[in-house]
Amino acid sequence: MIKAIKSFRGGIKPGHHKVTAELETVKMPLPSKVVIPMLQHIGAPCMPLVKKGDRVLVGQKIGDSEQMIAAPVHSSVSGTVTDVRPVLYSTGVEVMAVEIKPDGLQEVHESVAPPVYTDKEGLLRSIRESGLVGLGGAGFPTCVKLSPPPGKVLDVLVINGAECEPYITSDYREMMENPEGIVEGTKRVMEITGVAKAFIAIEENKPLAIESISSLIKDGDNIEVVSLATRYPQGGEKQLIYTVTGRRVPVGKLPADVGVLAQNVATVAFIANYLKTGMPLIKKKVTIDGGAAANPMNVEVLIGTPLKEVFEFCGGFCEEPRKIIMGGPMMGVAQYSLDNSVLKQTNALLAFNENQAVETKESVCIRCGxxxxxxxxxxxxxxxxxxxxxxxxxxxxxxxxxxxxxxxxxxxxxxxxxxxxxxxxxxxxxxxxxxxxxxxxxx
Amino acid sequence: MEINLLAGSSPHLKSGESTQKIMRDVIIALLPAAISSVYFFKVKAAMLIIVTVIACVTAEYAWCRITKKENTISDMSAAVTGILLAFNLSPSVPIWVAAIGGVFAIIIVKQLFGGLGHNFVNPALAARAFMMASWPVQMTAWQKPGWDAVSSATPLGIIKNGGGISGQMPEFWDMFLGNIGGTIGETSALAILAGAAYLVIRKVITLELPIAFIGTVGFMTWMLGGEAMFTGDFVYHIFAGGLMLGAFFMATDYTTSPVTFKGRIIMGIGCGLLTSVIRLYGGYPEGVSYSILLMNLVVPMIDRFLIPRSFGGGAVKNA
Structure with a gap:
């Protein structure tokens, strides 16, 4: 374990509120329906490949796009398509979504098999087929990130286990429950990109995670665990790259411009599992917390599950929720309805009570700086x-x-x-x- | 289950800091100096503080009523202005002059320019300048600490008038504790430093501006304040007069100081240079308040010329 070499400027130290950290992830049973939007990534929306009445199986591709920057969408259940209709995202955009009623059989689609590839292009294609997007929250299609533009040479891989937002512990649970997957995924990504050196960066307030991952790394792996200062936004891509490598990503440029590839811990763990099983991205670890949530916990949820059913599974609300946030309290998006679905990049659902939700009145700027x-x-x-x-x-x-x-x-x-x-x-x-x-x- | 959910832009978390809490901290930080002013200048100091605070708060309240604006006295900034104004007055200033000063600070300097956050000069200091011009005799009639109105010169006044004659200059410890002539709030360096330490611990102010200010005055007076170069008595210049009060409590006023680290250094150095020049070569024995007022005027320019480069900006040429 090494220390970060730099410290980024600014930032804040909000309370951690990570009460769910040591709670093992609980698998949520099948919901009564799933609503899977065609846009769960940064880029072009997918077109639905199924229509009302179709029977779909687990892992079956139900949406895809011909655009470069896009990630296909898969069914998380086996069942019948009950509707294909536009839904309103909480960001204000309207996207098509496929609604499926599960039949309870969870029959797996024939396409789900360990990917077979002969060259790097084939491997990248199959990662695209997995529907993988950056699971840290932004949701940028991973295969695009793994193939830097011509002329850009990557030499350092930074795995982001900072999880600097308050409340969220889903990445921490991944590091505790699946450290083998993270280390293996890191090695796979090093192979795919030809990067010789990798850092797995974790905030120092997670000593158990640092330990669990460090214990799996052998000499000669060229992987180093880096402990980071606990400060928000330590996990911001540019801040993380600077603290770990000392390289500044120029404004308007990408990490690839300074030879760095950054990936979230959950993203690489998914890659490791996908290359073994071929199961596309259909489920997520999600932290449930907030003052109005009766039982703060970590759950494994199928993508497309309505938020209402997730909260119901977690014991419902102990007081009236006034704000539902998808993601962390710093950058998460407030949801207008509990009918919205869990998405690929959802890592937390916070139910804020009256006290937490109501904003203080704006007053004049006193130029405090x-x-x-x-x-x-x-x-x-x-x-x-x-x-x-x-x-x-x-x-x-x-x-x-x-x-x-x-x-x-x-x-x-x-x-x-x-x-x-x-x-x-x-x-x-x-x-x-x-x-x-x-x-x-x-x- | 129909729930009424609030939407809104992130972040959904706040530090809980407020203008009122900051102003309350400033008032707490001013308490040691207030106590020492009453200790040294007795009931005269207490009266001045009470009168200026009442004048400022009442003026702010009346302004809000007359202009039909939301009442802002609860943010406590008017009370802070009142205390600071009193601290800048000689114990011999008549009560009615102090009251007019308080009203001037709030109505003319603060509210006519848009209220809290918009005044371009420090209200207390601008009011003091106005009072100096209007009632110069009362404003500079200095007294010895104590119950009786025994007139006395300030240490800087002694230096100005070719002083330094042994026996006239107060002892260093009297100056440090505040047992000297001067405005009621400026004399005790100890009390001001205690308050400043509280502000730093509470993260209300940062130290770059006061250090640059005091350091510049120290260096300049050491270099140019003596008979020969580098023989000036900089310790006297640092602890005598209003430098401590000005550097920690007046120059650091949010509204009238730059918002960047570099900007605050520039403001501190500028204040220090002007103070030294006024003290050593100007007509007045003291220059802290005028130097801060002059630097207040260039704060918008400092901020505009010092827009920082973004993180990652300019490091690599854009292709």
């Missing part, structure tokens, strides 16, 4: 906010608003409870519109 000190990207959130409030969207470019990764540190520390992240998002959206208009004017 705490947002500037907390920003891991070295931005000046207060000035971006002030310009957005005045409608000066173009001015926000001077303050590099597009470099904001929306980690939420600024809003967290703001004593005036200003909606800083929200104004960054608004500025970015307005700038996109402006750019599109300019583009349109030229053509």
């Amino acid at each position: 705490k947002c500037v000190a907390a920003c891991p990207m070295s931005l000046m959130p207060l000035y971006i906010n002030a310009n957005v409030m005045r409608g000066n969207f173009e001015e926000t470019m001077k303050y590099h608003v597009n470099d904001c990764m929306e980690c939420g540190c600024c809003s967290y520390v703001c004593p005036a409870s200003r909606h800083l992240v929200q104004s960054m998002r608004q500025a970015k959206a307005e700038l996109r519109k402006l750019a599109a208009r300019k583009q349109g004017g030229k053509n």
Whole structure:
């Protein structure tokens, strides 16, 4: 075990709230239905490959896209397609979704078999077929990340086990329950990409995970476990790469531009399992927590399971939930309905009670500069906010608003409870519109 | 099961920090200096503090009522301005002058420019400057600590008038504890440092600005304050006068100081240079408050010229 060589700028130290850490993952039984959206990744949405009335089996591909940046979608149950209809995502986009009523047999589709490949391209193709996306939360198609653009040479692999968001412990459970899978997956990814050196980076508040993974690494594996300072957003890709390798990913560039590939622990563990069994991505470890959740725990859930049924399985609510968050409290998305489904990149479901959910009233900015000190990207959130409030969207470019990764540190520390992240998002959206208009004017 | 769910932009977690809590911390940090001012200047100091706080809070309340704005006295920033203004007054300042100063600070300097967070100069210091111009005699009638109004010069005043004559200058320990002439809140370096330590521990202020300010004054007065180069008595310059109060409590005022580390260093050095020049070459014995006011004016420029490079910005040329 080694220590991180650098320390990233800014950041915050919110309470951990990781009460579910030592609770073993419980497998949730079949839900009454699954609703599987065709867009569970960053990129182009898939087209449904099935229609109402079709019988589908576990692991059967039910959606795919011809676009490069996309990941196919599979059925998590065997049963009958009861509907193919658009659903509204909590991010505001409408996507097609396939609703399936399970028959309880969980019959596995014939396509599910250990992938056979003869070369690297074949291997990458089969990883694409697995439907794998980055399981850390962003959901970028993994096969795209594993094939860097021509001319870019990868030499370091960083496996992200930081899990820096409060509440979430699903990655920690993966590290405790499946350390072999993580180490094996790391080796597989090293083989696929030809990277000679890998680091498995874990925050130092998870000593048992550091131990369980370290004990499996042998000399000559060229894998090193790195203990990271416990600070949010330690698991942010650019922050993680900097602390572990000392390399700064330039703004507007990808980790591949500095020779680094970063993957989440759950993502590599999935790759190890997939290469052995051929079972595509149909289930997820999810942390259930929050003040309104009766029994905080970790559950293994089939993708597409309605949130309502997940909470019901976990003992329901001990008080009225006022906010349901998919993901962590810092970057997760508030859900408008409990009918929404568990997605590929869902790692936590938080039910916040009245106290946790209600926002303090915004007051005037006192220019304390705490947002500037907390920003891991070295931005000046207060000035971006002030310009957005005045409608000066173009001015926000001077303050590099597009470099904001929306980690939420600024809003967290703001004593005036200003909606800083929200104004960054608004500025970015307005700038996109402006750019599109300019583009349109030229053509 | 129909539940009424709140949606909203992330993050969904807050530190629980608030403007009110910060201002409360500032008031707590000002208490040691308040106690020492009453200890040394007795009932005169207590009266000045009470009157300026009442004047500031009442003015803020009246402004909010008249302009039909939300009442903001509960954020306690007006009370902080009141205490700081009193700290900048000589014990001999008449009560009615202090009251007018408080109203000026809140109405003219703070509210007319948009209220909390928008005033471009420090309200307490601007009010003090206004009072110096309007009632110069009362504002500079210094007294010895104690019950009786025995007039006395400040240590810096003694130096200005060719002082340093042995027997006139107070002992270092009197200066450190506050047993000297001066404004009621500035005399005790010990009390101010205790309050400043509290602010640093509570993470209300950071130290780069005060250190740059005091360090610059120390260096400049050491270099240029003596008969020959590098013979100046910098210890006197650091502990005499309003430097401690100004550096830790006035220059660090959020609204009128830069928001970046580098910016705060620049502001501290600028304040230090101006203070030294005024003290050594200007007409006044003391220059802390004017130097802070002058630097307040360039804070927007400092922030605009020091927009930091984003993390990963400029490190590699964009292809």
